[in-house]
Amino acid sequence: MPTADIAGVTVDVNEEGYLTDPSQWTKPVGEAIAAELGIAPMTEGHWKLIDFLQKDYAAQGQMPTIRRVKNAGGIPIKELYELYPGGPLKKASKIAGLPKPASCV
Amino acid sequence: MKQLVILGAGTAGTMMANHLVRKLDKQEWALTIVDEHKTHYYQPGFLFIPFGTYTEQDVCKPKTKFIPKGVTHVDAGIDQVKPDANEVLLKNGNTLPYDILIIATGSKIVPDETQGMLGDGWRRDIFDFYTIEGATALRDRLKEWKGGKLVIHLNEMPIKCPVAPLEFTLLAEAFLTQQGTRDATEIHYLSPLSEAFTKHNCSVVLGGMLTDKKITFVPDFQCERIDAANKKIVSYDEREVEYDLLVTIPTNMGDDCMARSGLGDDLNFVPTDKHTLQSKAHANIFAIGDATNLPSSKAGSVAHFQADVLTENIQRFIAGKPLEPGFDGHANCFIESGYNKAFLIDFNYDVEPVEGAFPLPVVGPFKLLKETWINHMGKLAFRWIYWNMLLKGIPMPGITTKMSLVGKKINKQKGA
Numbered sequence: 001m002p003t004a005d006i007a008g009v010t011v012d013v014n015e016e017g018y019l020t021d022p023s024q025w026t027k028p029v030g031e032a033i034a035a036e037l038g039i040a041p042m043t044e045g046h047w048k049l050i051d052f053l054q055k056d057y058a059a060q061g062q063m064p065t066i067r068r069v070k071n072a073g074g075i076p077i078k079e080l081y082e083l084y085p086g087g088p089l090k091k092a093s094k095i096a097g098l099p100k101p102a103s104c105v
Numbered sequence: 106m107k108q109l110v111i112l113g114a115g116t117a118g119t120m121m122a123n124h125l126v127r128k129l130d131k132q133e134w135a136l137t138i139v140d141e142h143k144t145h146y147y148q149p150g151f152l153f154i155p156f157g158t159y160t161e162q163d164v165c166k167p168k169t170k171f172i173p174k175g176v177t178h179v180d181a182g183i184d185q186v187k188p189d190a191n192e193v194l195l196k197n198g199n200t201l202p203y204d205i206l207i208i209a210t211g212s213k214i215v216p217d218e219t220q221g222m223l224g225d226g227w228r229r230d231i232f233d234f235y236t237i238e239g240a241t242a243l244r245d246r247l248k249e250w251k252g253g254k255l256v257i258h259l260n261e262m263p264i265k266c267p268v269a270p271l272e273f274t275l276l277a278e279a280f281l282t283q284q285g286t287r288d289a290t291e292i293h294y295l296s297p298l299s300e301a302f303t304k305h306n307c308s309v310v311l312g313g314m315l316t317d318k319k320i321t322f323v324p325d326f327q328c329e330r331i332d333a334a335n336k337k338i339v340s341y342d343e344r345e346v347e348y349d350l351l352v353t354i355p356t357n358m359g360d361d362c363m364a365r366s367g368l369g370d371d372l373n374f375v376p377t378d379k380h381t382l383q384s385k386a387h388a389n390i391f392a393i394g395d396a397t398n399l400p401s402s403k404a405g406s407v408a409h410f411q412a413d414v415l416t417e418n419i420q421r422f423i424a425g426k427p428l429e430p431g432f433d434g435h436a437n438c439f440i441e442s443g444y445n446k447a448f449l450i451d452f453n454y455d456v457e458p459v460e461g462a463f464p465l466p467v468v469g470p471f472k473l474l475k476e477t478w479i480n481h482m483g484k485l486a487f488r489w490i491y492w493n494m495l496l497k498g499i500p501m502p503g504i505t506t507k508m509s510l511v512g513k514k515i516n517k518q519k520g521a
Contacts, residue, residue: 066327067261068371078329081341087299087325102400 007032011097018093018100022057025097034095039084042095046083049075050096053089063093063101106135109419110193110203112183113360114140116148116496117394117408118209119171123498124416126175129423137201138172139193141182145171146237147491148265149405149484152272152441154240155247156280161237163488171496183210186366188387205389205419208368208375210360212265212395212403214239218356219260219328226333231351234273235265243352247280252289253349255281258338259296260328261356263372265395265403267303268450270294270354271311272441277352278318279443292319293346295326295338306457307450310474314442357403359396374398379454380430382415389422391415401454402436409495410435413506435508437463439484447480449473453508459515464503466512473513 001020004013007028012020017033019025030050034042042050052073056064066089070077080088089101109125111118122138129136150164172178182196186206193201214235216222222231232246233239255277259270274294281287294301294315300308301315301322315322329341337345359373368375368386376385377397384390393415394408401407414431421428434454441447449471450458462469470479494501 065262065371071371077327077341081327085342090299 016100019097020099022054022097025054030095030097037091037094039091039095043083045079046092046095049073049080049083049088049092053092053096053098057096057098063089063099065089065101107133107204108202109134109136109205109207110201111136111138111207111209112140112186112193112362113209113211113396114138114142114168114172114178115145115209115211115394116405117211117396117412118207119145119168119496120409120412120498121207121209121393121415122176123171123173123496124412125419126173127498128416128420131175134423136176137179138176139179139181139183139195139201140168141180141196143168145496147488148235149491150488151234151237151240152269152276154237155234155243155273156276157244161241164237166492173497183360183362184365185362186368186390188366188368188390191389203389205422206391207415207419208363208384208390208392208396209394210362210396212357212359212374214355215358216353216355218358219331219353221331221333222353222355224333226331226336226351230336230349231331231333231353233353233355235269235354235357246350250281250284250286250290250350252286254291254293254347256293256295256338256346256348256351258326258328258351258353259298260354261297262303263403264354264357266438267402267404268438268440270296271301271315273352274320275314275318275443276441278320291321293321293323293348295323295328295346297325297327299324304450304452304457306459306474310448311440314476357395363396370398372398378430379434380432381418381428382411382432383418383422383428391419391422399432399434401432401434402438404436404438405491405495406437407435410437410506412498431506433507435506437504439480439487441481441484442476445481446476446478447484448476449480449483451508451513456508456510456515459513461513463512464505464509466509 001012003010011024084091144165145168147164150159153159184194184196186193228242232243257274281290301312302308327341330339337347339345359369363369363373375392377392379399382391384392393411395403418428437451439447439449452458461473463471463473
């Protein structure tokens, strides 16, 4: 399994750079991945989504959909696109140290 | 008598009634199926109606024709399930007690979930083809099409029959070519996904076809609203695409009665164990087909494979045995690509669509992930198989519940 050195920590990642073990995640790791994705600085609004994704993933065992982020996380979809332009959940899940959301079936 | 109640007499519910009536002890178990709708639709046929290949008569039969003797049909709407009381409250005020409940209430389009979709433009220049009304209205609109900008739009995943939007796009391209209006038509395909399809191997093949046929693919398009007055579709990141004719696959949701029952997720789909088909919330409630939240395709072939597993598990549940984690996510779908050709794909939770022959290794006659005439004939023949074998629970020779890897070019990969 490939590893990457992010913010001075060695973490396990998949071929797309997503962490494979959420327990290796730290806030500086998240910030470093965000910077790589062109999202800096991480504001309170950015962290609110990261926090929701991590809690929901731990509770549900799967990545929430954008609809669930809106309904259960209380974050309007428009705001997600402003915070994480281009693909909010793909980017935010990478920053959060979680799997890339499945495109479903 | 103990009561087994099936909610919904669509593809999955009807198959379960036909399987269980043969398996359960009639002295001990009474079977009831609840459905208020009169017509059983062959839903894969809706795709062909806009192009005049099938008529309404080809896809409609009375629902009662497929409910076997020995199963009581209750012709009533479902208000809600009361899982703690083990009963179903019907819209006519009656209650149905159950010992085992099977939820097969399916999924449906909910255009109202998108701002501006319903309104003046609906079925004037905005159409769906996931309902008989939408498919026939679109057929009439296409008859007068002279050219312009045709936009096909997938609103949100998951949807019933995930290949249908691409099939529609490819069939429309062929249809317009035959009508002589292709040169006057721009075709755009908008999707919230980053690729043409949900399975990467398939996206590569089908995405290439879109390019070859000069169809513009617009990825990562998450629709915020439709501006019907100005005929524009607008994404959350403020991209705008104009249309003359918008063919949309609106958000799909499970039945409202699941929300009323507290049994649904954000889209009213029932959280279900992906291998045993037991609901996550209640041991004596099972779910099958589109009604579930399973990460498998919402398609009739999938419901067919699930029905075999669920029939076994209902018997195990009754006998007090552990449930068999027998469902592997197996799906088998024809993909019409126009000009009397089609692809066939076979995949499950873990194995992506690959090349090979189906159902018999090497011999076929169908070719996986290849565009052939015989695949197209298979798709057309499937309508007869659906009405005469699949709904009645008659096994199909060579078609196994679990995906077979024999004769396939397996390249080890994890699917979604």
